Amino acid sequence: MTKLSMVSDAIIRDIESGSLREGDRLPSEGELAARHHVSVGTIQKALTQLSHSGLITREQGRGTFVSGTRVAPADVRYLRFRGADGNDLPCYVHARSVKRTTRKGPWSEFLGGDGFVRIERMINVGGRFDLYSEFWLREEDFAELGGLDRSALEKNLRELVGQRLSLPTLRVDQWIRFGELPSAVAEELMIATGQAGLIKELRGYTLRNRPLYYQSVYAGPFQERLVIERENGQ
Incomplete structure (x- = not known):
């Protein structure tokens, strides 16, 4: 599994387990990078992919939120x-x-x-x-x-x-x-x-x-x- 897939999978597991629920705000890109031991660039790619799929929404100045069904x-x-x-x-x-x-x-x-x-x-x-x-x-x-x-x-x-x-x-x-x-x-x-x-x-x-x-x-x-x-x- 690539680092990108690993990060995406981890975020989805958090949604699955209820650690992250609809409307919850995700940690910052820096915090996610430190948590998963990857670069901020990898985090940004993972969030872009999940956002495009509709699992999360990214709002300028507010952060990233869970939205997937x-x-x-x-x-x-x-x-x-x-x-x-x-x-x-x-x-x-x-x-x-x-x-x-x-x-x-x-x-x-x-x-x-x-x-x-x-x-x-x-x-x-x-x-x-x-x-x-x-x-x-x-x-x-x-x-x-x-x-x-x-x-x-x-x-x-x-x-x-x-x-x-x-x-x-x-x-x-x-x-x-x-x-x-x-x-x-x-x-x-x-x-x-x-x-x-x-x-x-x-x-x-x-x-x-x-x-x-x-x-x-x-x-x-x-x-x-x-x-x-x-x-x-x-």
Whole structure:
């Protein structure tokens, strides 16, 4: 484990244990550097990474505060990772944006219709690397969900749709490939343009085999094990 990963992992363990809770202020960069026996530069890189993932917020003149939302393994069962010890790594979800669009793409080919809503989220895996996720719904389906606050967007979106619209996810088709990441995604993941990575596509179906949602997930290189599970016998 690199010094950068060691520091990130230690901060996340403090959040996990309750030593640091939502809204708590982290020690200064100098104090963290002394505590972990690393340079201030390494601390700054670790905090930048955790801030980008949404686990912490950095406020000019005030300090660094805990803000991340942890999700249970069941909430991201299609994206479970395990460390070298065989244990599942904790995941933290940060909602980035909700945008309406008429732009066409794989989502429109699958969902059909003219208007769509894209929910962008970052998922930090154990403080080691980030995933970038785009979750697409038809505009009319999203409107039926009613107002969604940030906490709702950082939970299991499939379950949210099932509960509020009575449209359960009955089948999910999943494809995984390795290829060059889109430049906008590479920027979000803070990796070099042209970098290859994991691309996962999920297509969810509901009653009467109706297309319900389209999701794409991207990741740069990682060493952890991705757990593949079959859903609903598919």
